[in-house]
Amino acid sequence: MAFATKATIASFGGKLFKLSHSSSTTGTPMAVNLFVPPSALSSSKKAPVLIYLSGLTCSPENCSEKGFFQHRASQLGLAVVYPDTSPRGLDLPGEKDSWDFGEGAGFYVNATQQPWSKGYKMDEYITNELPSTLFSDAEFGKYLDADKVSITGHSMGGHGALTLYLKNEGKYKSVSAFAPICNPSKCPWGEKAFSGYFGAENKEEWKKNDATELIKTWGGKDARMLIDVGTGDNFYKQGQLLPENLEAAVKEAGVKGVDVRYQKDYDHSYYFMASFSDEHVDHAAKYLGLL
């Protein structure tokens, strides 16, 4: 059994499994939460999967506890995977010095610069190791449909969802994001993270990991992309998110199927997330054949 089960919690008629496994990509134990809907628990029908990527400082707990994805996912028969946001316990110098870099802030990239290249490989972990380990697991694989996967996320995780979707055309059926960082090469959070993970001068690597840059050369026809941003979000007001830059790139590149919505007065918190999580689950469900 690849996963150790730390807790099994009843939620909206399904089960939330709090799991841990040993990752060869990060070189650490990794926590992950998995919600299995009642339909998959009580029959042999496998559930399509939505991967949710969390923001800065988060663990798998934040969204499982207060994102309310399980509400609609349970009704529709969708499984939800809540991974962690970075390796933990590598003990790299400076790893815990700030809340927006290092532990809890892996940015879903493969770091190329020392010491972060030792284990800060969250792109590889989320794209390959975690799904292949889950889908082939003797206990949990039987619940999950490996051919029907979508991705979503919040803030740093919203950017992770956008970039992993754009980098891996066809792997995910759709993408959505809440208050995503849209153009990290141009905002303080992203400049700090990319300088650390890739090096301040390595702008080619920055481009390959920036959603606004990636969409300029994206080859797909229909982006199936939903983005919500709150107009009362202080991080939006401070220029950390820059959704307008993404919208401009979408327009210039002629990409179809991108819906960016500005939600009046909503902030950056999980009150915002929970208010729209049903709609993001519906967006995923539409392309996963559940609606």
Ligand SMILES: N[C@@H](CCC(=O)N[C@@H](CSC=O)C(=O)NCC(=O)O)C(=O)O
């Ligand atoms: N500690 C910080 C605030 C950190 C924060 O707001 N994190 C967000 C994600 S921000 C972008 O990735 C979050 O999701 N926090 C967890 C939560 O449960 O709200 C500060 O002091 O400003």
